[in-house]
Amino acid sequence: MTGEAESDAPGDGADDSGPHVRSLLGAYVLEALEPAEDRRVADHLAGCDACGAAYLEVADAPSLLALLAEDDLLAEDGPR
Template sequence: MSDAPGDDPHVRLLLGAYVLHALEAGETCRVARHLQGCDDCARDYVEVAEASALLALLSAEDLGE
């Protein structure tokens, strides 16, 4: 696989795990490298990161538990 961001497959399916720091080091580097060169995936990353931050603000009460 090439190190050039444009040659790397899109990483949308990995963004949730990336935001939560749940990827192995190699995958984390691959996603970070891809995000530097892919505006579409970078926009998706921002949306996932914002959603994750908002979910962290919810309490059990907010979720009806």
């Protein structure tokens, strides 16, 4: 742990407005970031336990999404 408090307060990594990158993690695991942003996230994850833990929560998303068939993604009733 880096000594940072775990909370929902601004600056805790809940968004990327501060030094943390949690809001970028979805795009990061899907490899959807620009190269410079990808490097920034990777560098940050190397030194931030809180964001690293958040990354581990979403890291398997691409492989889980690959298990779905197209029909699984379509609503049966259509848009509501």
